[in-house]
Amino acid sequence: MDARVKKIGLPILLSGGVALFMYVGLSAVIPKAEPVLIASQGRTAAESTTKEKIHYTAVGDSLTEGVGDQTKQGGFVPLVANKLKENYQLTSVEIDNFGIGGERSDQILKRLKEDDSLRENIQTSSIVSVTVGGNDLMKVIQSNIFGLSIKTFEKPSTEYQERVTEILSEIRELNATVPIYVLGIYNPFYLNFPDITDMQTIIDNWNDKTEAAVNEEGNSYFIPINDLLYKGYNNQVGVETSTSDTTTNSDDNLNTVKNNVLYEEDHFHPNNLGYQLMANAVTEELAKTESKWLEKEAK
Secondary structure (H helix, E strand, C coil), X not given: CCHHXXXXXXXXXXXXXXXXXXXXXXXXXXXXXXXXXXXXXXXXCCCCCECCEEEEEEEECHHHHCCXXXXXXXXXXXXXXXXXXXXXXXXXXXXXXXXXXXXXXXXXHHHHHXXXXXXXXXHCCCEEEEECCHHHHHHHHHHCCCCCCHHHHHHHHHHHHHHXXXXXXXXXXXXXXXXXXXXXXXXXXXXXCCCXXXXXXXXXXXXXXXXXXXXHCXXXXXXXXXXXXXXXXXXXXXXXXXXXXXXXCCCCCCEEEECCCECCCCCCCECHHHHHHHHXXXXXXXXXXXXXXXXXXXX
């Protein structure tokens, strides 16, 4: 072998050996990253007891429709579907989105009874999610705008709970085994009106009524989202703007706080980040209950 080749080759071999030694050593010392969600552990192709395809039907109001999602993809629903496909190595997740903005619980119930397409999809679904309650609450507020109190909501909330019970019963009648995931509502006004504590109490009471109805129905799960959204991402104020360019103590200097998880055009619906937080909450609940929707039915 040429002496020059020996001179060049020896350092390369030594360097390669040192690099290999360091790689093996560090691999033993540094632990592998754990998955964020239990679901992300996935499954192997050899597991024949689990499904390869999932049918996901979503029904509800504007939160299901995805109002505020600048991508126009449909809010949290496709985000959940993509996560399921990735985490569980599914060949496909069929989505049927029956969200209609502005609908109250009575209108959603009516569709469940009369919309043949919706009914047929629920019958073949592996998962059903429901968003309901926000528009019922807003109707009470609009009808009693000059005389609102916590007591104002007592009777309407009881009637609302009865309708949610009917919604769940209708879904269960169409599909005896499908798990149903019902999302709560949130307070979009908190950052601008934090002193109005009654509003937060009303939101909590309304969610309690929803959760009570869900708990009465078997194989149904309530997913709270108020704590994820009402104070912004990680409870951080998004942007504070002022109507005045100078800081004064004048009453004319009105400050408005923008919640960084709400859609800027209406400050009411979630934005892309808000829907991602909702999707995370739904995905985590699905991970906890995967045996209810992932396992194949016994023959």
